Amino acid sequence: MSEEHHIVPWKNYAINFCVITVLMFLTVWVADQDYGVMNLPIALIIAIMKTLCIVLFFMNVKYSSHLTWVFAGAGFFWFLIMIGFIIVDFTEFGGMYTNSLPGSQSAIGVP
């Protein structure tokens, strides 16, 4: 039988849906305001909150084993590694793209 498996009452799903919908309208509303450089972080934070709602409650990770948490987290974490390193390379201060290394631009021996 399924007693080992947590059955979540349907009301939880309904509440979760309402929260996500509210967050969605929030992100649309926020997009019309101008917070300068904070536009992107705010949108991403709301998207992450929505994701957490879906992952934890629709996908029942909240009631899953720690192992599920680890691998669900690993996917997101490895994505951050990839995008982190690559974006840092493209935003590099004083890197090859600007040819403004301290000393000379040929310090690394490559054109």
Place this chain on the structure above:
Amino acid sequence: MAVIADREGAYAPPVREENYLTWDHSIKSWLFTQDHKRIAILYLISITVFFLLGGIFAMLFRIELLTPAGDVFEADRYNKFFTLHGVIMIFFFLIPSVPATLGNFLVPIMVGARDLAFPKINLASWWVFNVAGVFALLVLVTGGVDTGWTFYSPLSTSYANTSVFLAVTAAFAAGFSSILTGINFIVTVHKMRAPGLTWFRLPLFIWANYATGVVIMLGTPVVAITLFLIAVERLWGVGIFDPALGGDSVLFQHMFWFYSHPAVYIMILPGFGVISEIIPCFSRNRIFGYPFIAFSTLSIAILGFFVWGHHMFVSGQSFYTGMVFSFLTMFIAAPTAVKIMNWTFTLHGGNVIMTTPMLYAIGFIGLFTIGGVTGLFLAAMGLDVPLHDTYFVVAHFHFTMVGGMAMAFFAGIHFWWPKMIGKMYPEFMGKFACIIIFTGFNLTFMPQFIVGWLGMPRRYHAYPEEWQVLNVMSTAGASILGFGFLACIACLIWSAFWGKPAKQNPWGAKGLEWEVCTSPPHPHNFTSIPVVTEEAYSYTGEEVLDID
């Protein structure tokens, strides 16, 4: 109360004393089998075909390099040969080699399970692999591909007029099949271990395949999407990576190497696992520092994702990123060295028996150490600038991939051959082939270190005359190496039909596959699930070989 479905169903234990090879001889029972052992054999056949194919291309371009002038093949054809050699060897031999054959066969048995967690997905993996193989063969008949296995843009997207699309599709599909295998391994190791088999009682081969599964799962999809973008750019004619059309080719290299550097750990980690089994068995010694080897495996898997930029020191990567990657690359040498040290200490004080697998394993330790140490040269950002894209790099990765992985693969195949096939290979022929391979390998790639250091760039079909001696040595070595591989494969195939039947535990080895399973194993692996009460590698020095 639970119904146990299928236990008497699809492959119920027959009344007669049968093993997984003999219980059903029909073609259908092989092609649509869900038995991990049979899938391992199917994979073994597939990758042997591709291994020979890749080897033929290697021989062809080594013939061209006999003479300084480009006289046997024109440059275009030469480019196609080394590209096909690379694509086939990497995506169709090295990546599936140990996990898909020995891993598929041994992971469930070593953890004391009746099968992998998802047998159908395991079968699907083999089918997807063969579909990928068909695409690879289509590449051959449609004129080949000449971009190098790296598919660098804009060469692959705007300039190459060869079958790039088919080639990236083949690599994409092969990657997908490896993802299915990787997921299966992770779930099996986590959830299907026999009672008493705690993490630190697992054989190190399991740790290695588990870590490989993690790398496959997190890395392969990135190269899949990257190759997909290459295909889109080619078919659609829009600029995603081509700078002339507004894209960025450095981004391609980042995304490509995010997978393709960890991919070398996909290739080598299972080899480490094989060596960790063979060394203690034929030293009759407990493995030295079990937890260190186990954790070094995991740390290689994780650190492997932080070093990809060392392929891009001269590709327009920014200076500080290069410094970070150089530093991190140095780091990854530490866990690898830990393993080499531990194997050496296992040999120390052991009662070493020189069987064929042991010869391969000891060869592995020496060759892989050379490959690893020369990797440190290339990891140093300053030294990489002159050495980048020279034969030094070629020699380095062939020492790790052929001297390391191919040696480990053949070591493992010989070691578990009695278990997989139930026949003993002829010991003298095995040793003979091993020594031929070792000699030929060194003669092929040692001169390439020198010629690379002198500055010969890779991927050219002509070169200045002063390098001819070294290149002739290398080609001579390649023919010896090729002969050695053929001798080895012929000897194994011969023994599968006419070899002496193997006893249950011919090596006097420890482990569930030797101590509990018959040779070859029962279709269900175990008549009843074993209970594990001791650690792996509890060798006492008293074990004897059980060969007629």
Place this chain on the structure above:
Amino acid sequence: MTSVTMGPAEPVIPHHFETKPQHNECNILGMWLFLAQEIMFFGGLFTAYAVYRFKYPDAWEAGSAELNRAIGTGNTIVLLVSSLTMALSVYFAQTDQFKKLVASFSLTMVFGAIFLIVKAFEYHEKYTHGLIPGAWWDPIHPPEIDDPSKMQLFFIMYFIMTGMHAFHMVIGLIIAAVMMIMMLKRKFGPNKYMPVEMFGFYWHFVDIVWVFLFPMVYLI
């Protein structure tokens, strides 16, 4: 033991598992591993998107302005509702409610299909505005930025990312159709709800991708 109206009367355990919880945990873990690799798959696209957005912020702003935010918002709601009905389907399968299961699972498919149809109209609108990259590129409102050609890159990424998302939805709908047939044959029930739950994981994941796509493409 109470009898159930749908699905097997008792839990079915494939031959290579020992217990039902072991079977379930394997399914859940395996599905999460699959989703982790899906995250990395879409992660590659998001990385490319982020790099180009960083390099060409003006073109990205101009491109984003070409999109119809109302349609995007509407489609987001459609997808969220389908996620809700999907979650409820799992609940109804677990609690042996056949009619509600079929109803909510059908609704999931219907909303998924609506999403794709709306998407198709949206693509068509882009076509009429000359915003298909490549040979058809001929925007009727060329952006007033330094290098208008870079807006093409935005639309390349837009079409690839939303297209890959739509492709996952199509795959999902095909699987859902097969599952619907099995469901009507009462193959799933309290003793066999894992396929429904696993499909739900996939469906929710596709939803999560959209949760990120929507603000990144339409809003900012």
